[in-house]
Amino acid sequence: MSKAGQTRGRGRPRKFDERAVRQTIMETFWQKGYAATSLDDLSKATGLVRPSLYAAFGNKEAMFLRAMDDFVIRVQGDLAQQIPRDATPEEALRAVYMAMLAIYRDEPLEQARGCLVFSTAVAAAPLHPEIRSRLMQRVTQTDAQFRRLLNHLAPDTAEDTRQAAAELAAATLHSLGLRVRAGTDPADLSRFAQRAARSISLLLQR
Amino acid sequence: MSKAGQTRGRGRPRKFDERAVRQTIMETFWQKGYAATSLDDLSKATGLVRPSLYAAFGNKEAMFLRAMDDFVIRVQGDLAQQIPRDATPEEALRAVYMAMLAIYRDEPLEQARGCLVFSTAVAAAPLHPEIRSRLMQRVTQTDAQFRRLLNHLAPDTAEDTRQAAAELAAATLHSLGLRVRAGTDPADLSRFAQRAARSISLLLQR
DNA sequence: CTTTTATTGTGCGATTCGGTATAAAATAAA
DNA sequence: TTTATTTTATACCGAATCGCACAATAAAAG
Numbered sequence: 001m002s003k004a005g006q007t008r009g010r011g012r013p014r015k016f017d018e019r020a021v022r023q024t025i026m027e028t029f030w031q032k033g034y035a036a037t038s039l040d041d042l043s044k045a046t047g048l049v050r051p052s053l054y055a056a057f058g059n060k061e062a063m064f065l066r067a068m069d070d071f072v073i074r075v076q077g078d079l080a081q082q083i084p085r086d087a088t089p090e091e092a093l094r095a096v097y098m099a100m101l102a103i104y105r106d107e108p109l110e111q112a113r114g115c116l117v118f119s120t121a122v123a124a125a126p127l128h129p130e131i132r133s134r135l136m137q138r139v140t141q142t143d144a145q146f147r148r149l150l151n152h153l154a155p156d157t158a159e160d161t162r163q164a165a166a167e168l169a170a171a172t173l174h175s176l177g178l179r180v181r182a183g184t185d186p187a188d189l190s191r192f193a194q195r196a197a198r199s200i201s202l203l204l205q206r
Numbered sequence: 207m208s209k210a211g212q213t214r215g216r217g218r219p220r221k222f223d224e225r226a227v228r229q230t231i232m233e234t235f236w237q238k239g240y241a242a243t244s245l246d247d248l249s250k251a252t253g254l255v256r257p258s259l260y261a262a263f264g265n266k267e268a269m270f271l272r273a274m275d276d277f278v279i280r281v282q283g284d285l286a287q288q289i290p291r292d293a294t295p296e297e298a299l300r301a302v303y304m305a306m307l308a309i310y311r312d313e314p315l316e317q318a319r320g321c322l323v324f325s326t327a328v329a330a331a332p333l334h335p336e337i338r339s340r341l342m343q344r345v346t347q348t349d350a351q352f353r354r355l356l357n358h359l360a361p362d363t364a365e366d367t368r369q370a371a372a373e374l375a376a377a378t379l380h381s382l383g384l385r386v387r388a389g390t391d392p393a394d395l396s397r398f399a400q401r402a403a404r405s406i407s408l409l410l411q412r
Numbered sequence: 413c414t415t416t417t418a419t420t421g422t423g424c425g426a427t428t429c430g431g432t433a434t435a436a437a438a439t440a441a442a
Numbered sequence: 443t444t445t446a447t448t449t450t451a452t453a454c455c456g457a458a459t460c461g462c463a464c465a466a467t468a469a470a471a472g
Contacts, residue, residue: 008441011439011447013439013448014448031332032333033241040428040430049451050430051431051432051451052433052450054430059431119328120329122388123328125341126237160401165405168377172374172470175381178380181331181332182331182341195369195373198370198375199367202412204406215470216416220419245460257420260461266460266461289472413472414472418467418468418470420468428460431454432453434451434452434453434454438448441445442444442450
């Protein structure tokens with residue numbers, strides 16, 4: 001495995017930056033998906049020969065699972081930065097969707113990659129139980145995060161209404177990733193996200 | 207290509223039923239996705255040797271595009287049968303989601319396949335422009351169908367409210383396919399669908 | 413029967429697949 | 443310097459990949 005700290009270790013030193021390589025692996029899977037990404041693709045993209053990839057990260061499935069984790073960390077980081085702590089539900093949802101849109105569109109590169117988890121892992125799920133299980137985790141966690149957000153921003157709304165609103169908020173996110181990957185025009189995407197944020201916030205006001 | 211009618215044609219007769227083979231091709235892609243399905247997989251599943259597949263349906267991408275079309279025809283057929291012509295918006299949406307759930311779960315086989323288009327083509331989209339374009343078509347058409355449905359069942363609701371509701375209805379469908387493929391429990395899926403139908407119909411009542 | 417047309421079956425062909433064995437290279441520890 | 447440890451580089455494995463020649467086969471048309 002890998003040494004965490006900056007201690008030099010014992011044998012021949014690595015000539016690659018593990019974090020940069022993980023980033024590249026993530027981006028390769030993100031664009032091509034699991035099945036269509038070969039180890040040669042990863043090798044070429046990272047500059048590492050295949051045995052080095054194996055030694056550092058395990059087999060292809062392990063690399064993909066790690067890429068999913070790295071993707072989630074990236075998403076959570078961006079969201080934590082960009083969601084206002086105190087705002088109306090509509091403002092908060094809009095902030096979430098705009099931040100996710102920036103990621104899904106891979107700005108400023110404008111690559112229209114969608115979501116590594118919802119648009120890519122989903123296709124690999126039936127043949128790869130571990131990927132399916134990780135995907136399930138993400139769906140559940142996303143639901144829970146929206147529920148917590150609405151619990152905080154709309155505490156007076158009835159419990160079941162908040163539950164329904166949180167699920168619609170998650171569904172909107174799933175749809176957003178899909179629409180980006182389908183190639184929807186950026187202006188249309190923004191309007192879609194804003195209308196959804198508005199509608200869901202209206203639901204909470206009953 | 208193929209002769210449509212029952213005219214016997216001229217050369218050696220085919221020993222396969224084209225519709226049954228197309229059905230099998232569709233189901234294979236549906237489960238495994240585009241990239242992970244090999245021509246050998248299709249050959250074994252259909253019983254046709256590879257040259258016969260090529261002669262009848264073209265290359266792998268052409269087969270997948272055809273499978274997308276066949277899938278859509280299947281979905282539209284089921285929906286046309288099972289959506290009540292006159293119903294409340296909530297009833298209609300529930301009927302749509304329950305019918306789609308039956309397809310996504312591949313009942314009565316209980317395979318949890320999700321949506322061939324939204325859960326499978328989406329992963330292949332960036333590397334295959336034709337698939338991406340077909341996917342985009344489907345997203346657009348689905349939006350339009352929900353809009354028409356709500357135009358018919360809630361004609362007195364404001365135009366922009368209907369638009370927003372239709373988009374949320376489509377997003378719910380996208381999410382439903384994803385959740386099925388992630389392995390969500392059937393009872394949870396039903397509740398999710400029913401809550402969404404109820405929430406969206408409430409939106410229309412403003 | 414002979415010719416024409418369409419499909420099937422065998423097999424190849426060049427490439428790519430995921431994964432690994434093995435040796436060379438580069439460093440730290442003894 | 444010697445030894446231990448780790449990474450890199452080369453080469454290879456058998457299997458699978460998509461796609462296609464080519465001949466055998468089966469029917470209709472002449």
